[in-house]
Amino acid sequence: MIRVMVVDDHTVLRDGISHVINLDSNMKVVESASTIEEAIKKTEASLPDVILADIHLQDESGLDLTVFLKKKFPHIKILILTVEDNEHYLKQALDAGAEGYLLKDTSSDELIYGIQNIYKGNCVIPPSMTKEFLHSRYHPGRSSQEILTPREKEVLRELAKGFTNKEIGRMLYISDKTVKIHISNIYKKLKVSSRSQAIVYAVQKNWIIA
Structure with missing residues (x-):
């Protein structure tokens, strides 16, 4: 059972x-x-598995909430749910630690x-925003300093699109175990600890083309 908390001022x-969440038999708000x-206060009391948070909370920021909660409760997964179809907010959310x-x-x-x-443990981004996010930061001339292997870059590119390990394995014709190994190597090389951090790092370095 996935225990969820919803944070929204409406x-x-x-x-x-x-x-909607409570209609799923494997989830409960x-x-x-x-x-x-x-x-x-409610996070400290109930320790949910996943928190859905809006960016705009009256005069407060759901991104500030994300930063605070990820420092205090790093195991809790945070999903930003917003009307902001904006690459700037997407980057801020991932930088804040949202999954x-x-x-x-x-x-x-x-x-x-x-x-x-x-x-x-996967990273979720709307496909339409993923393409915009990647293209807005891509410069064709920069590729000489890449530290990932071609296969690792393939895996990272599919991670950025929100695919699971199993889905990536099917697309690249490799096993789930091999995908996990590649992801582990990517984390070590980029010195990151999550999918969202790896995606942000790679995008900033212009390693991914949508």
Whole structure:
């Protein structure tokens, strides 16, 4: 059972999101909050597995909440759920430590899929935003200092698209175990500890083409 907390300052949206999540037999909304202070208190009390947080919380920032919670509770997965279809906010969310970023107009199935994926340790980004995010930071002339092997770059590129280890294995015709080995090597080479950090690092270094 995946235990979820929903943080949003709009009651109707918060209740609607909670209803969708509770329809899945493998998930349960254990808490909800509308402010950073309330979210922190309820996180400390209930220790959910996944937190869905909006970027804009009255006069507060869900990104500030993300930074605080990831420092204090690094094992809790955070999914930003927002109306901000903006590459700037996406980068800020990943830099803050969020494992995922979805838009509020996403379908119910995509929301459930996103929660499942970040719970498993994957990074979730809307495909449309992934392409924009990567293209906006790509410069064709820079490739000589790459430290990843061609296969590792293939794996990293598919990670950036939000695919799971199993899906990557099928696409690249390699086993799940081999994918895990490649991901482990990527983490070591880039000196990162999560998929979102690896993706941000690679994008900043212009190693990924959408």
